[in-house]
Amino acid sequence: MQNFFQALVSGAAVGMIYAVIAFGYQLTFATSKTLNFGQGEALMLGGLVGLTVSSYTGYWIMLPIVMAFGLLQGSVVELLGVRQAIKIKSEAGWIMATIALGIIFLNLAENIWGRDDLKFPSPLSEQPLSFKGVNILPMEVLVVIGAVLLMIAVEVFNRKSIYGKAVVATSNDRDAAGLMGINTSAIITFSYALSSMAAAFAGVLVAPVTLTGATMGSALGLKAFAVAIIGGLSSGMGVIVGGLLLGVIETMTGLYFSTGYKDVPGLILLLLVLSFKPSGLFGKSTIKKV
Amino acid sequence: MLRIENLVAGYGKVQVLQGISLHVPEGKLVTLIGSNGAGKTTTLRALSGMIKPESGKITLNGTDIAGLPAFKITRLGLAHSPEGRRIFPTLSVADNMVLGAFPRLTGARPKGDVQADIERNYDLFPRLGERKEQLAGTLSGGEQQMLAMSRALMLQPQVLLLDEPSMGLSPKLVEEVFIIINRLKREKITMLLVEQFAAAALEVADYGYVMENGRLSASGEASALKNDPAVRAAYLGQAH
Structure with missing residues (x-):
């Protein structure tokens, strides 16, 4: 039973990381119906830039710097890879472009930081807290709190500020948003910036728990994509539930079967969702009006 | 105020407008x-820039606006209440209204008193006032039409384009919409009204243009x- 709770706690922490990255997928999908398939690499760059910056500034001051870096990196992805594809209404151009940019970022990172995984110094004690035999790393708690705070912050921005409302309006109806005087191209760039910021933030949250390295983002980006599909690309609640579900299923599989199979149940879940509820567990099926 | 000369426009290769010229004088409907x-x-x-004209000239208050993106034209003071209403369904009535004033709230146009204008819209359309916190997508067709019109008014536009404000409404609501258009006219708001109810439109308007197959006849x-x-x-259906 202790092991069960242990797996639950660890699964929840990694699940929240998936949720934050999946949340990033949702941000760009909402405004432009496109996704940044380089989300994993945005996370990795956040982790590595964070590692370098924190060696000068320490962890906490590094956070806003890495988030600013994420904003910039996401804008670059949109301007170079996505904008043209949207303009010519290309169905697939942005897919290749964002994957290509992801590979370029991966190469760049390998050349700057090397191919080996690096230890990211933890800002909190690495002594686990023990509750009735269940060990929780303080960093795991920070992961969950940080992830939730980030999503709440974006949600509050969208609901309360005029620019956030402009983002929602663009997601609702891009042409009509243009008629309100909203520069919807800029809003789409902004949603990419925000999406990469979320990924970079996730990168520096997870790095002290795992390790940092050029390839740290690939698997995370892919799994978060699965989470976005499982939860629904339009549901904020969906990515949290989907992320926790996938995270916990993985650790449980590792515990009760074998760590070698830990990726399998999540992917089976993904296939099941795609077969029986393609809009995601929490997604509303979109009815196209003609 | 708004002047069109020889406008040619369409969708892709399909040319719809074959060169039209039209003038909307200040303060007129x-x-x-x-x-x-x-x-x-x-x-x-x-x-309004939702499609790019192929050729021709459009001037708003002397500024050439042909081919500008929609958001820039809006920021120059042209509001468009489009066909099909196009309200933002997942936002509240109040938020839809606020977004109509986006250029005023972000420094692109003189700010004025946005809150007072919202209240004024609630006076004009009391039903919207009763539903201000409701999601716009849950409104009835008539209410959505009123929201689309009041959202466009929130710009404090130099020119207001109204596309079929009576479409899909009950006769009673159509009457109400025309009363409001008349009221806006008395307030000297410059308007270009597209209508299927030709008789009612000509009743309220100062000038009229008749369009046939992409030309003015x-x-x-x-x-x-x-x-x-x-x-x-x-x-006008009065042939017999």
């Missing part, structure tokens, strides 16, 4: 009538057009 598919909506879409004082036998026969 001009209506554009014609049968379905004549190009009325396309005209408004070209004016007649124009003049609304009262004169209303009594023109050809117009009566084709659009």
